[in-house]
Amino acid sequence: xxxxxxxxxxxxxxxxxxxxxxxxxxxxxxxxxxxxxxxxxxxxxxxxxxxxxxxxxxxxxxxxxxxxxxxxxxxxxxxxxxxxxxxxxxxxxxxxxxxxxxxxxxxxxxxxxxx
Numbered sequence: 331x332x333x334x335x336x337x338x339x340x341x342x343x344x345x346x347x348x349x350x351x352x353x354x355x356x357x358x359x360x361x362x363x364x365x366x367x368x369x370x371x372x373x374x375x376x377x378x379x380x381x382x383x384x385x386x387x388x389x390x391x392x393x394x395x396x397x398x399x400x401x402x403x404x405x406x407x408x409x410x411x412x413x414x415x416x417x418x419x420x421x422x423x424x425x426x427x428x429x430x431x432x433x434x435x436x437x438x439x440x441x442x443x444x445x
Contacts (some may be wrong), residue, residue: 331388331391331392331395331397331441331442332388332405332439332440332441333384333385333387333388333391333439333440333441334384334387334437334438334439334440335380335381335383335384335387335437335438336380336435336436336437336438337376337379337380337383337435337436338412338435339412339413339433339435340376340412340433340434340435340436341431341433342372342373342376342432342433342434343432343434344409344410344411344412344432344434346371346372346373347373347376347377347409347434347436348373348409349371349373350366350369350371350373350374350377351373351377351407351408351409351436353365353366353369354366354377354381354404354407355404355407356403356404357403357404358400358402358403358404359381359385359399359400359402359403359404359440360399360400362381362404363378363381363382366378366381376436377407377436377438380436380437380438381404381407381438381440383438384438384439384440385399385402385440388402388440388442397442401442401443402440402441402442403440403441403442403443404438404439404440405439405440405441406437406438406439407436407437407438407439408436408437409434409435409436409437410434410435410437411432411433411434411435412432412433412434412435413433414430414431414432414433415430415431415433416428416429416430416431417429417431
């Protein structure tokens with residue numbers, strides 16, 4: 331059984347989050363949460379929150395099955411680029427320079443070992 335969680339409009343660059351996501355792709359959920367908890371990167375907090383949400387979705391999806399978080403693994407995880415906010419700062423000789431504040435969307439799919 332699969333369960334998914336999507337976090338949208340996270341105010342961090344997708345490039346920074348992809349560095350963290352590549353650490354946990356294909357790992358068990360227990361190992362992934364442990365890695366994210368002790369990773370000192372800015373992207374680890376929203377990824378951990380999204381992963382925990384996907385695990386909770388899996389637990390509540392089918393209440394009759396005896397599914398536990400130890401049986402789950404990260405089947406698919408991806409980071410997509412969101413909209414970019416553009417802000418302006420003064421540049422030399424009275425010109426304006428664009429500052430791009432990037433956003434990302436994080437998608438996590440967890441599955442049990444049978445599916």
